[in-house]
Amino acid sequence: MRRREQDFYLRDMLAASERARSYAAACTAADLATDPMRCDAILRNLITIGEAVTALPAALLAQQPQIPWQQIRAMRNLVVHAYWQVDAAIVLLTVQRDLPLLEAAVRCLLADLEGWP
Numbered sequence: 001m002r003r004r005e006q007d008f009y010l011r012d013m014l015a016a017s018e019r020a021r022s023y024a025a026a027c028t029a030a031d032l033a034t035d036p037m038r039c040d041a042i043l044r045n046l047i048t049i050g051e052a053v054t055a056l057p058a059a060l061l062a063q064q065p066q067i068p069w070q071q072i073r074a075m076r077n078l079v080v081h082a083y084w085q086v087d088a089a090i091v092l093l094t095v096q097r098d099l100p101l102l103e104a105a106v107r108c109l110l111a112d113l114e115g116w117p
Contacts, residue, residue, distance in 0.1 A: 001055075001057050003113050006113060010110050012048060013052040013106050016048035016052070017099045018103065020041075020042045023041045023045070029088045032091060039088065039091070043079050043086065046079055047080060053073055067101065
């Protein structure tokens with residue numbers, strides 16, 4: 001995969017993470033359960049993150065081994081293929097606790113690619 005494509009997927013992942021976190025700001029699991037539009041927006045961005053992770057080469061992801069890349073793919077698959085099992089509390093915890101760590105890792109990966117300011 002060319003660096004330009006890697007850059008594209010990483011930037012998409014970063015943007016999707018930032019959007020999901022902004023949609024979940026000051027939100028509770030009960031809010032998500034009763035606000036389907038907000039929940040759908042967050043889930044859509046989690047799907048984008050999972051798709052980007054799936055597209056990126058394993059060697060690139062291995063540079064940030066503290067990130068559970070396989071779990072990110074698994075969450076995407078759950079949201080897409082077993083949507084009735086999605087738990088609003090787990091979604092919210094993922095967005096609030098895990099996405100900031102993912103964003104930091106993605107920024108490190110981007111910094112290693114040419115052209116990242």
